[in-house]
Amino acid sequence: MRRRLAPYALILPGGLWLAIFFVVPMVVMLSFSLMQGDVVNGFSLTWHWQNYSEALSDYDDQLIRSLVYGVIATAACIVLAYPVAYWIAFRGGARKTTFLFLLLLPFFVSFVLRTFSWKFLLADDGIVLSPLKHAGLLPQDFHVIATGFAVVAGLTYNYLPFMVLPIYVALERVDPKMIEAAQDLYASPAQAFARVVFPLSLPGVFAGVLMTFVPVSADYVNATVLGGTNNTMIGNIIQNLYLVNNDYPQAAALSFTLMAILLIGIFLYARALGTEDVLEVATR
Amino acid sequence: MNTNPALLRGMTGRRDALRLFGLAGAGLGLAACGVKGQKAAPPKQNDVQKYWAGKTKKGHLNFANWTLYIDKNRTPLKEFTRQTGITVTYREVISDDPQWFGKIAPQLQAGQSIGYDLMVVTNGLEFTKLVELGYLVPLDHSQMPNFTKNVGAAYKQESFDKGNVYSVPYATGLTGIAYDPSKTGREITSIQDLWDPKFKGKVGMMSDVQEIGNFGMFAVGIDPEKSTPDDWKKAGAKLQEQKDKGIVRKYYENDYIDALSRGDVWLTMAWSGDIFQQNLNEGSNLKFVIPKEGATIWTDNMMIPKTADNPVDALMMMDFFYRPEIAANLAEFINYVTPVPAAKDVIAADAAKATGSKKKTLESVASSPLVFPTDADYARLRHYRSLTPAEEKDYTAVFQHITAG
Amino acid sequence: MTDTKEAGTPVGADLAAIELNGVKKTFHAHGDAVAAVKGIDVSIGEGEFFSLLGPSGCGKTTTMRMIAGFDEPTEGEVFLHGRNVVGVPPNKRDVNxxxxxYALxxxxxxxxxxxxxxxxxxVAKSEVARRVGEMLEIVDLKGREKRRPRELSGGQQQRVALARALVNRPRALLLDEPLGALDLKLRQAMQVELKRIQREVGITFVYVTHDQNEALTMSDRIAVMNDGRIEQLGTPREIYERPATTFVAGFIGTSNVLSGTVARAGAGRAVIEPGLGERIVVPCTAAPGEEIELTVRPEKIDVRSDPPAGDGCALRGTVTEVVYLGMFTNYNVTTSTGAEVVVFVQNVSSADDVATRGDSVWLSWDPRHSYVIGA
Incomplete structure (x- = not known):
């Protein structure tokens, strides 16, 4: 009997942790999303489903913008991360761990701090733009900070390792013999990559996309620090609704709406990619 | 609101930093606080007596204030301890009104001590909520001789707390326009300058809905303190136009000061003390103006939460700040408007005694319209409009639509 | 690529399928130069089943990789049907x-x-379907087209790998220890299968293995490699019965190595006389006084209690171990000279063992089975 219970005992600490700090707040938030009222008069559960439709109609712009930024930043992450991961996996040699460590080194510095440093680096009259403007290479009113580009660039930079690592892990597992086999079977190096290496690394790309797209879409730091007037993301709205407006029902409804959109998106993405297959290859 | 230290400024706006990290905590606090509201009835005279009856001095006090809102040596507090024997634990834990409210509301609702007997909150939505929820102690003016004697007349009649039932001012500031004359190339005198297409992409506005709403109303010739929901819409349209034309660079929290000193913006909505401090500390040449259409005046207020353990000591501390020499000391350091007019003479006397750069600084403080506004200035200053929760929702909807584009 | 591969260089009848000419390969790692292949000359004929046999690290895999194009020789030339392919990438070489x-x-x-x-x-779509279908039939995998490799058994995966290479009709098929991952029974079945397929398709097979049984069973010729060189090149029978070096003798099967000084010589024979009535007769040209080494296979030796008659080989010894192995019995005998000799005696009758542990015995064999090493 004791032996049978042992495996359950193993999941108990983690399970309890999740139950207390994830499930309970989720239920609380869910009930908030169906309440009406304000912080002075109190909130009451009236099954006010309109919170959801209002959240959607009031903040559709920011919601769409967040998803668009998420898609662009995620795509940029793939483009930047793949060659790096490939190089480390296949050319890194004995120093693979060193390279990975170097890649992660900036992330020992606070994420907020790094993002703030961009503001100084890329200020309108700062050390990067000022010389270029003086040299006449850029128009005087050119600026990077407070643009959508800056937000997407910040997102890309901040989430890059979350893309590199899973792709690296997937590529690491590709047997170099597989590449030789492809070349032996008349594939050029490019074809060997396209037909064999890339498909085999897809589970890593899939994991990378999950690990970047979801947090990127819900991010609010980059828009706060690097954005301008029309770069507000849905994370900023939710934060504002909670902390500034104290409009908890609306904030909760919006959070759940975002969650639902992301879950549906992931589900469709997994279906389109044939995740079952992809994941099976990954676990082989 | 308070001075914005150079050190913090280098890294982050104080609001930013705390908001970034505070979200998760607020969520959990919320779960604990439940969902009940408790609207309180206005206090009657015997409520004051009822509360203070039997309360005695305990010899200690916990004081929550904003960052860098007193001099480094804590001179007023040391003086207080020396004269009364009451020790003070002083913590600069407040950096943002909504955050602070979010933190203490659950404890106050549960009737638990928040760990502080005295705190400083700006007049505004959170202050109104604290009053309406009955979270503040009605003050016993009979125990506040210095206040009664020294407070400026204007500070007794503030709309958010007429007659100082719950609060007395700690310091006051103005929201006006700050600019870098070397960039704008001309004097800025009017709110309309914030709408000038010549400054396209170089104008900073505040993201705080009350602040930006006030400026929108000034721009369309409305006194914000007396504004109606229709006025808000008019102001909103005006602000929307400013945004659509690409004039606004960004809606700032309190990081506008960095953007201004870096040259990212040339003119911006600003708080008076920040600019004075920035010039003093960095030797910059920024200017602050009260636009001819008007500007807002806000007040950071001292108050006692209803669960305070040492209310008598807190009340004594409050009153102590109304001694002219103490008020002067505070103003010399923080450079915001002091509610004690008599402090001006004290500062002038200090300046006469001082030498060198110290003398110059003190002279500029004494003569600064930002610390001691003239009557003409006062005539152009408007207060925040107090909003009921229902109004707040409408008001916020109008202006947040702009700032959270 | 398609043109050069399918049409290729005109093939002369006398042209070797694969020819290696003074091929050397040195790897550089951490500043050290490691010579993996130290000079190989070999010519493999059209349609031949050729094995590279040797222990791990002998250079056999490197040799094969140089034929395939995954490694380039440091020195020497590699010819595929008369065309020097040094510098030609693997995808442009007509070998698979x-x-x-398996690397499926x-x-x-x-x-x-x-x-x-x-x-x-x-290749055109319909042609692909036809040829793949044919090939899957040959390797007996018809009906499994849609399976994924992981859904197949080891033997089936092996046959997919084979089909994947053979379907291209390469000039030569290179097999790198292809049966190494299979269990014994399957391995033996696949050996037969491979031989059948090779006969059927008529393609040159170059087979790399460390398993001498595999090499002996399937090959037309074997090159035994050691330390980057070919020790012996020959048919399985030549390699087995007449190992050219001590290494080959030791590596191929069980072999007894004896040595001694030649006492008498003549008529193409040398005789060593270790003791009274003992003699080892070796067909060779060694002169008296010369020190020679020779080998005798265990199954060629007889064990008896009396000294043998005639002028065959005779050696005295003591039995140290007797192991009954069913088809034959294994005797370990220490000879009078101190050499350890293994003898397999076929169990033709159900009679008792000819000797037991501790017995003094005579060993005898036909001089034709004595092979001098290094002659």
Whole structure:
């Protein structure tokens, strides 16, 4: 009997942790999303489903913008991360761990701090733009900070390792013999990559996309620090609704709406990619 | 609101930093606080007596204030301890009104001590909520001789707390326009300058809905303190136009000061003390103006939460700040408007005694319209409009639509 | 690529399928130069089943990789049907390889795996389907086209790997320890199978293995490699019965190595006389006084209690171990000279063992089975 219970005992600490700090707040938030009222008069559960439709109609712009930024930043992450991961996996040699460590080194510095440093680096009259403007290479009113580009660039930079690592892990597992086999079977190096290496690394790309797209879409730091007037993301709205407006029902409804959109998106993405297959290859 | 230290400024706006990290905590606090509201009835005279009856001095006090809102040596507090024997634990834990409210509301609702007997909150939505929820102690003016004697007349009649039932001012500031004359190339005198297409992409506005709403109303010739929901819409349209034309660079929290000193913006909505401090500390040449259409005046207020353990000591501390020499000391350091007019003479006397750069600084403080506004200035200053929760929702909807584009 | 491969260089009847000319390969790692192949000359004929046999690290795999194009020789030339292919990348060489771990593409079906090479060569769709179908029939995998490699048994995966290479009709098929991952029974079955397929398709097979049984069973010729060189090149029978070096003798099967000084010589024979009535007769040209080494296979030796008659080989010894092995019995005998000799005696009758542990015995064999080493 004791032996049978042992495996359950193993999941108990983690399970309890999740139950207390994830499930309970989720239920609380869910009930908030169906309440009406304000912080002075109190909130009451009236099954006010309109919170959801209002959240959607009031903040559709920011919601769409967040998803668009998420898609662009995620795509940029793939483009930047793949060659790096490939190089480390296949050319890194004995120093693979060193390279990975170097890649992660900036992330020992606070994420907020790094993002703030961009503001100084890329200020309108700062050390990067000022010389270029003086040299006449850029128009005087050119600026990077407070643009959508800056937000997407910040997102890309901040989430890059979350893309590199899973792709690296997937590529690491590709047997170099597989590449030789492809070349032996008349594939050029490019074809060997396209037909064999890339498909085999897809589970890593899939994991990378999950690990970047979801947090990127819900991010609010980059828009706060690097954005301008029309770069507000849905994370900023939710934060504002909670902390500034104290409009908890609306904030909760919006959070759940975002969650639902992301879950549906992931589900469709997994279906389109044939995740079952992809994941099976990954676990082989 | 308070001075914005150079050190913090280098890294982050104080609001930013705390908001970034505070979200998760607020969520959990919320779960604990439940969902009940408790609207309180206005206090009657015997409520004051009822509360203070039997309360005695305990010899200690916990004081929550904003960052860098007193001099480094804590001179007023040391003086207080020396004269009364009451020790003070002083913590600069407040950096943002909504955050602070979010933190203490659950404890106050549960009737638990928040760990502080005295705190400083700006007049505004959170202050109104604290009053309406009955979270503040009605003050016993009979125990506040210095206040009664020294407070400026204007500070007794503030709309958010007429007659100082719950609060007395700690310091006051103005929201006006700050600019870098070397960039704008001309004097800025009017709110309309914030709408000038010549400054396209170089104008900073505040993201705080009350602040930006006030400026929108000034721009369309409305006194914000007396504004109606229709006025808000008019102001909103005006602000929307400013945004659509690409004039606004960004809606700032309190990081506008960095953007201004870096040259990212040339003119911006600003708080008076920040600019004075920035010039003093960095030797910059920024200017602050009260636009001819008007500007807002806000007040950071001292108050006692209803669960305070040492209310008598807190009340004594409050009153102590109304001694002219103490008020002067505070103003010399923080450079915001002091509610004690008599402090001006004290500062002038200090300046006469001082030498060198110290003398110059003190002279500029004494003569600064930002610390001691003239009557003409006062005539152009408007207060925040107090909003009921229902109004707040409408008001916020109008202006947040702009700032959270 | 398609043109050069399918049409290729005109093949003369006398042209070797593969020819290695003074091929050397040195690897550089951490500043050290490691010579993996130290000079190989070999010519492999059209349609031949040729094995490279040797222990791990002998250079056999490197040799094969140089034929396939994965490694380039440091020195020397590699000819495929008379065309020097040094510098030609693997995808442009008309040879295919079966990898040790098969290296099947896990994300493709059996059909797609087999069709991979044809598709890269631009073979027409219908032609691809036909040839893949044919090949799957040959390797007995008809009906499993849609399976993924992981859904197949080891033997089936092996046959997919084989089909994937053979379907391209390469000039030569290179097999790198292809049966290494299979269990004994399957391995033996696959040996027969491989031989059958080779006969059927008539393609040159170059087979790398460390398993002497495999090499002996399947090969037309074997090159025994050691330390980057070929020790002996010959038919399985030559290699087995007349090992050219001590290494080959030791590596191929069980072999007894004896040595001694030649006492008498003449008529193409040398005789060593270790003791009274003892003699080892070796067909060779060694002169008296010369020190020689020779080998005798265990199954060629007889064990008896009396000294043998005639002028055959005779050696005295003591039995140290007797192991009954069913078909034959294994005797370990220490000879009078101190050499350890293994003898297999066939169990033709159900009679008792001819000797037991501790017995003094005579060993005898026909001089034709004595092979001098290094002659």
């Amino acid at each position: 390889m079966v990898f040790q771990s 593409f896990p994300h493709m079906s059996v059909f797609e795996n087999v069709a991979f090479g044809l598709r890269r060569k631009g």
